[in-house]
Amino acid sequence: MTFAEAAAAIVAAGRRMDAQGWVPATAGNFSARLADGTIAVTRSGCHKGFLGTDDVIRVDAAGAPLDPGARPSYETLLHCGIYRRFPGAGAVLHGHSVANTVLSRRAGSAIRLAGYELLKAFPGGPTHDTAADLPVVDNDQDIARMQAGLDALWDATPDAPPGYLIRCHGVYVWGADMDAALMRLEALEFMLLCELEDGRRTP
Numbered sequence: 001m002t003f004a005e006a007a008a009a010i011v012a013a014g015r016r017m018d019a020q021g022w023v024p025a026t027a028g029n030f031s032a033r034l035a036d037g038t039i040a041v042t043r044s045g046c047h048k049g050f051l052g053t054d055d056v057i058r059v060d061a062a063g064a065p066l067d068p069g070a071r072p073s074y075e076t077l078l079h080c081g082i083y084r085r086f087p088g089a090g091a092v093l094h095g096h097s098v099a100n101t102v103l104s105r106r107a108g109s110a111i112r113l114a115g116y117e118l119l120k121a122f123p124g125g126p127t128h129d130t131a132a133d134l135p136v137v138d139n140d141q142d143i144a145r146m147q148a149g150l151d152a153l154w155d156a157t158p159d160a161p162p163g164y165l166i167r168c169h170g171v172y173v174w175g176a177d178m179d180a181a182l183m184r185l186e187a188l189e190f191m192l193l194c195e196l197e198d199g200r201r202t203p
């Protein structure tokens with residue numbers, strides 16, 4: 001994928017996520033892996049529903065901007081951590097929805113999603129009759145330290161699903177390309193909203 005293609009896909013993903021209310025204020029960040037191993041990632045601090053292609057920045061695999069004056073997402077190292085660990089990851093999405101934020105506040109170290117038809121959007125075969133334990137990690141303003149915790153988690157759980165929640169913060173999801181990442185994110189947010197609604201009805 002070229003930088004221009006990645007930037008266009010990132011801008012479109014931002015509009016789509018904003019339409020769902022998943023990137024309030026300046027929340028969220030998105031990226032795509034480029035053919036040469038560098039990464040296209042959103043600029044820090046802008047509204048992700050109104051991105052232009054000049055709000056997409058190129059960084060190296062360690063997160064350093066190729067243009068030293070550019071300010072990539074504060075959470076760029078989490079994107080780099082996903083690309084480093086998962087060679088099949090081509091795009092990463094991060095959003096702050098009500099469902100993922102509320103559920104992560106109540107959760108322990110994982111949220112079990114079981115029996116949903118939409119689990120077919122995740123690895124594990126073409127069946128709903130399965131479960132995914134979505135990791136929940138504590139929020140930390142030290143992003144490198146948070147990534148070190150995620151690396152330890154993935155070492156211990158190599159079959160973890162392609163996503164995780166950060167407590168009281170948001171979700172990260174990835175896929176082979178932007179369309180696959182968006183499909184997973186939509187499936188995951190749907191299931192999380194079901195869990196939230198279910199919890200509201202349960203006394």
Ligand SMILES: CSCCC(=O)C(=O)COP(=O)(O)O
Pocket residue numbers: 025026027028029042043044045046072073074075094
């Ligand atoms: C107001 S949102 C706080 C930062 C954050 O969690 C986020 O997703 C956006 O940060 P970025 O640096 O990528 O704009």
Ligand SMILES: [Zn+2]
Pocket residue numbers: 027028029075094096169170
């Ligand atoms: Zn965030």
